[in-house]
Amino acid sequence: GNGNGGIRAAANNLHRLLKHMSKTKQRMRIPRGIYLAPMVRGSELAFRTLARLRGDAALCYSPMLRDRDVLSVASDSDPYRFAAAREGELRIDAAGRTDPAEEAAYLMLRDTNRADCANLVVQLCGSDPGTLGRATAAALDAYSRNVGTFPAGIDLNLGCPQECASRENFGAFLDPGAAISCVASMRKAVDDASGANCESGKIPTLSAKIRLLES
Numbered sequence: 001g002n003g004n005g006g007i008r009a010a011a012n013n014l015h016r017l018l019k020h021m022s023k024t025k026q027r028m029r030i031p032r033g034i035y036l037a038p039m040v041r042g043s044e045l046a047f048r049t050l051a052r053l054r055g056d057a058a059l060c061y062s063p064m065l066r067d068r069d070v071l072s073v074a075s076d077s078d079p080y081r082f083a084a085a086r087e088g089e090l091r092i093d094a095a096g097r098t099d100p101a102e103e104a105a106y107l108m109l110r111d112t113n114r115a116d117c118a119n120l121v122v123q124l125c126g127s128d129p130g131t132l133g134r135a136t137a138a139a140l141d142a143y144s145r146n147v148g149t150f151p152a153g154i155d156l157n158l159g160c161p162q163e164c165a166s167r168e169n170f171g172a173f174l175d176p177g178a179a180i181s182c183v184a185s186m187r188k189a190v191d192d193a194s195g196a197n198c199e200s201g202k203i204p205t206l207s208a209k210i211r212l213l214e215s
Helices: 002-024 045-055 067-075 100-109 129-147 163-168 176-195
Strands: 059-061 120-125 153-158 205-210
Touching (some): 045 059, 067 100, 067 129, 100 129, 120 129, 120 205, 129 153, 129 176
Parallel strands (some): 120 153
16 A cells, blocks of 8 residues: 555665765764753754863754754845844844744854864755755855855754644654654765865765653
8 A cells, every 4th residue: 555655765775875874984983972852942053162162062052943944044035034033133123032934044144153063064954855955955055155154963853843844744743754854864975075076075964863761
């Protein structure tokens, strides 16, 4: 039935992914040490810098970016829409809310620099393989154009247990078969971008944050 077909397709995607990883693992260098986890309104540039200076953080994750917001920033043709974000301003209302696309623009276009990218992992979330693949390519292109280099890696959020993740079917609520397809799509996007890398030899890693405990 359709269920078995979906399982077979997911298994084939996993096989291709593992085959690719066996070929590329020698090129990947995953540092050991302390990792600064992705935190909403917590793991921005200022705190990442502090974690590196005072905690010797080996990798620092960005706050989570929704795939659709990354694509919104990348495809927007209005030069004024994200002007405030480009200048380092992020509008926050009395309830602490921001426009999601504006926040993504601020994090991608302003809240980073070349030194930051040396061990920065940009975390994305979503549930559709095609959308996540395009968002991965768009994020890498944005960092390449605005900072002059790729971040150290791209990460897929497979661990978020919050209500928003349940509503939108991402994070810990993403179906395992869909998760495999999402990772495969993102892997292809990373490889395609690396083929035209502005900094020869730099290949961003691809990872997935998975929650191991129920708490």
